[in-house]
Amino acid sequence: MTAAQRAVSCRAESRHGVVAKPIKNSVILPQVKLYIVYIVKCSDGSYYTGITNDINRRLEEHNTSADNKAYTFERRPVNLLFTTEFTIATLAIAFEKQLKGWSRKKKEALINGDFELLKELAVCKNSSHYKNK
Numbered sequence: 001m002t003a004a005q006r007a008v009s010c011r012a013e014s015r016h017g018v019v020a021k022p023i024k025n026s027v028i029l030p031q032v033k034l035y036i037v038y039i040v041k042c043s044d045g046s047y048y049t050g051i052t053n054d055i056n057r058r059l060e061e062h063n064t065s066a067d068n069k070a071y072t073f074e075r076r077p078v079n080l081l082f083t084t085e086f087t088i089a090t091l092a093i094a095f096e097k098q099l100k101g102w103s104r105k106k107k108e109a110l111i112n113g114d115f116e117l118l119k120e121l122a123v124c125k126n127s128s129h130y131k132n133k
Contacts, residue, residue, distance in 0.1 A: 035092035037099065039082040039107060042075030047107055051096045055083060082111045 036055050040048050040062060048071055052058035059080060062072045072078050086092035099107065109118040126132065 032087050033089075035086045035089050036083050037086065037092050037096045038080060039099065039111060040072070040078040041081050042072055042078050044075045046075060047081075047104065048072055048075075048078065049096060049099045049107075051092050055080070 033053060035051060035053055037051050038049070038055060038058070040050075040059070042048055048062075050058065059078065062070075062078045063076055065073065067073060084095070086095065099110075102110075103121065106118060106121045109115070109121055124131070
């Protein structure tokens with residue numbers, strides 16, 4: 001462990017006035033930003049998949065936003081069905097994009113935690129696929 005990774009020996013005062021003294025040889029970890037990929041069910045039964053860093057704020061926006069061009073505007077209220085967290089933004093974006101390409105059945109298997117069905121639905125069934133020739 002390097003000196004930079006060791007906790008500084010100075011005392012730090014929090015915003016509440018509490019003085020904290022670091023533990024000897026502790027490691028200071030940076031605050032991790034979370035990226036949440038989510039699926040909501042709209043009032044018309046359709047699913048909307050998105051990404052956010054604040055799920056409560058985002059749900060509030062879906063249900064109250066004045067943006068009449070938004071997908072969920074005419075499909076309110078929306079109900080949260082699924083979330084998963086990422087610490088790397090590019091991975092969260094890639095997963096959101098992947099989910100948006102999934103069938104309804106595949107999304108429902110994920111929402112229900114039915115990973116056996118999800119695995120089955122992931123198998124390519126196109127007649128042109130090499131396993132189906």
